[in-house]
Amino acid sequence: MVAQTIPATMQARSHNGRMIELTNITKAYAMGTQTVHALRGVNGTIDRGEFIAIMGPSGSGKSTLMNIIGCLDTPTAGTYILDGVDVSDMTDDEQARIRNRMVGFVFQQFNLLPRTTALKQVALPLMYAGFGRSERLERAKAALEQVGLGDRIDHKPDELSGGQQQRVAIARALATEPSIILADEPTGALDTQTGEDIMALFQELNDQGITIVMVTHDPEVAQCAQRTIQIRDGLIVDDGRGQAEGDA
Amino acid sequence: MNLSESFLTALDALLANKLRAVLTMLGVIIGVAAVIALVSIGNGLDAFITGEIQSIGSNLLFVTTDxxxxxxxxxxxxxxxxxxxxxxxxxxxxxxxxxxxxxxxxxxxxxxxxxxxxxxxxxxxxxxxxxxxxxxxxxxxxxxxxxxxxxxxxxxxxxxxxxxxxxxxxxxxxxxxxxxxxxxxxxxxxxxxxxxxxxxxxxxxxxxxxxxxxxxxxxxxxxxxxxxxxxxxxxxxxxxxxxxxxxxxxxxxxxxxxDFTIISQTALLESFSAITATLTLFLGAVAGISLVVGGIGIMNIMLVSVTERTREIGIRKAIGALRRDILLQFLIESVLLSLIGGIIGIVLGASAAFALSNFLGELVPTVDLGTIVMATSFATAVGVIFGLYPAWRASNLRPIEALRYE
Known part of the structure; x- marks a missing residue:
């Protein structure tokens, strides 16, 4: 369904199990008169169905990397292939289309629209994808049921707990059946118990075959992932495959 | 995203802040009401003078000594x-x-x-x-x-x-x-x-x-x-x-x-009509200025609104809104403001014109469809023109920065 709506100019999707392929990604910003090199040549791959945690101290470039993986930003140089589509150099609107169809975002601050019911929040990306009203609401409802909020579809954010709001955000990320779910500190604004519940939900989704990339600074949260990528000073210092990959 | 979706989104946003919407509309309401009232009185004056001249007789020619x-x-x-x-x-x-x-x-x-x-x-x-x-x-x-x-x-x-x-x-x-x-x-x-x-x-x-x-x-x-x-x-x-x-x-x-002068009734009618038409245009233009002021009010509030809703715009963009979607959403908001203001203004202006007619004797203000259509399209144009810049600003926000906005 989603694949059919991808512009024809894009390449066919790969079938080798690679979801994300980063080659020599660099990113430089102009900060006043200085140039800041946030990423200095990142290489790495993430396979279909993986649950990845990206860790690194602040200023390490992990936010920049996440923005690039999420198609919110383009690299200065290098190639980024997402689910077989080269997304390294795109216009704003092309990026918006890719985000809409291939990336589901989950933010630390939930980032829900105020005064909008859960059902409408989740239906919103489907509206931008061009689905008709009834199909939108049907899919949104299914996504909310998937995250265990089938009985809260008419609640607005201020009528929901933090954990429930984050579940709405996850349902919204799932709605367009994206290639990856990108989570930025998803438990950062939640208490420990609720955070654990959310991580359990992520694990459940991952068990269903959904690829999840999560940025966190909390080693305990990172434990939930199958693999942890360590980033420091704009470079991947440990891709989490370690010896195992070398031996294979 | 189609037009009716954008329309509903815009309506939701306006209803979320009713007092502000009404205050913003006030400029357009007053502007349109003034246009309708003054142009109606101008038209009434024209009808009155035409009636006076026609009551003399029909197809008359007056010959006097030059x-x-x-x-x-x-x-x-x-x-x-x-x-x-x-x-x-x-x-x-x-x-x-x-x-x-x-x-x-x-x-x-x-x-x-x-x-x-x-x-x-x-x-x-x-x-x-x-x-x-x-x-x-x-x-x-x-x-x-x-x-x-x-x-x-x-x-x-x-x-x-x-x-x-x-x-x-x-x-x-x-x-x-x-x-x-x-x-x-x-x-x-x-x-x-x-x-x-x-x-x-x-x-x-x-x-x-x-x-x-x-x-x-x-x-x-x-x-x-x-x-x-x-x-x-x-x-x-x-x-x-x-x-x-x-x-x-x-x-x-x-x-x-x-050694004589001929004045035709037609020429008399035409010259008086030309005077009243100029007068009506002048009155309409003066009232139109207040409509422009109302438009500036809309632009001001829309700019505030775009800033306030930067984060919302960031979220919408992150989940796939195109520039066009955001542009349309904010443009429709400003057009709705001016259009609803325009409709209220028409009702108020027509009422004011008829209320005034009590003091104008035989002069009956005429509210014609042309004036209503003109005032409505002018109000809509004001909404588009003054809404375009704020909407363009909103559509150009970068999602990363918009999401970070507190």
Whole structure:
């Protein structure tokens, strides 16, 4: 369904199990008169169905990397292939289309629209994808049921707990059946118990075959992932495959 | 994302902040209301003046002396009226009447009044849209015999005779008694004269007893010839025929100017209409300025709104909104503000116009569809023009920065 709506100019999707392929990604910003090199040549791959945690101290470039993986930003140089589509150099609107169809975002601050019911929040990306009203609401409802909020579809954010709001955000990320779910500190604004519940939900989704990339600074949260990528000073210092990959 | 979705999204946003929306609309409401009220009054004025001019009669041509070219003498006489009445000279004319007039001292039952006394031809009442309500008008025989009879306006009848039935009573004009044979129907005061206080006597009587002026050639003079063209599109032909006939009558050589002036009712209507149209345009433009001020108010609030909702815009972009989607959402918001304001303004403006009509006497404000359509499209245009920049700003926000905005 989603694949059919991808512009024809894009390449066919790969079938080798690679979801994300980063080659020599660099990113430089102009900060006043200085140039800041946030990423200095990142290489790495993430396979279909993986649950990845990206860790690194602040200023390490992990936010920049996440923005690039999420198609919110383009690299200065290098190639980024997402689910077989080269997304390294795109216009704003092309990026918006890719985000809409291939990336589901989950933010630390939930980032829900105020005064909008859960059902409408989740239906919103489907509206931008061009689905008709009834199909939108049907899919949104299914996504909310998937995250265990089938009985809260008419609640607005201020009528929901933090954990429930984050579940709405996850349902919204799932709605367009994206290639990856990108989570930025998803438990950062939640208490420990609720955070654990959310991580359990992520694990459940991952068990269903959904690829999840999560940025966190909390080693305990990172434990939930199958693999942890360590980033420091704009470079991947440990891709989490370690010896195992070398031996294979 | 289609238009109706954008529309609902925009409506939601406006309803979320009702007081602000209403205050923002206020500028447009006042602007549109002012346009509608003032243009309606302007249109009413036009209709009023047109009605006044048309009440004089239809397809009329007025011929008077051009004092600059007549050597100080009145130029027109009854001979001219006769020449113009001949269908051989002026086939485009249906009727020709003449009058001479001035102010006279009139007395009846010891009441002394100064009023207009006009000598007129027998067909004067027909041509000039007068109805003789009581008694009769004049006959050709009254003119032939210089009869001392009078037809009087209803107001002067009331002044002179009160409750007494005026027909058969006598009124002294210039020291001579006239028998009242008719009373005209009330016509209402018109520009410059009041037919309801005028006394009419036969033209020949007036010429010999009240207004003895003569033309250069010694004919008894008249002030005004009122000719009626057979139809509106014959007016130009009638003007040409009158000019030729009168030049011939007055023996004016080719190189000399006319000693008379012809004004057509059509030209009169046109010149007054041009004045009222200019006035209406001016009033509308002044009111339009307040509409522009209202538009600036919309732009101001939309810019605030874009800043306030930066994070929302970031979220929408992150989950796939295109620039066009955001642009449309904010543009529709500003257009809705101006359009709803415009509709409220139309209702208020029309109400104000009709409320004002109580103080304007016979002038009835006219709210026509054209004005409403114009005001509505102008209000919408204001919404688009002043909403474009804020919407463009919103659509150009970068999602990363917008999401980080607190």
């Amino acid at each position: 004092s600059e070219n007549s050597g100080g003498y009145p130029a027109l006489s009854l001979d001219d009226v006769e020449a113009l009445s001949d269908p051989f000279n002026a086939p485009a004319l249906a009727a020709v009447s003449a009058e001479i007039g001035g102010q006279q001292e009139v007395i009846a039952y010891g009441i002394n009044e100064r009023t207009a006394v006009n000598g007129v031809t027998y067909n004067y009442f027909d041509v000039n849209n007068y109805v003789v309500e009581l008694g009769n008008g004049f006959l050709q025989s009254d003119l032939d015999t210089r009869a001392r009879v009078a037809v009087i306006g209803p107001e002067i009848a009331e002044t002179l005779f009160g409750d007494t039935f005026p027909i058969g009573e006598s009124v002294k004009i210039g020291g001579v008694s006239y028998e009242v044979i008719g009373v005209t129907e009330a016509k209402g005061e018109s520009v410059g004269s009041n037919p309801d206080t005028t006394i009419f006597v036969p033209l020949s009587t007036a010429q010999s007893r009240l207004y003895p002026r003569r033309t250069r050639t010694g004919e008894r003079a008249i002030n005004l010839i009122t000719a009626q063209a057979v139809s509106e599109n014959q007016t130009d032909a009638a003007i040409e025929q009158i000019t030729e006939t009168l030049r011939d009558q007055h023996g004016i050589i080719y190189a000399s100017d006319d």
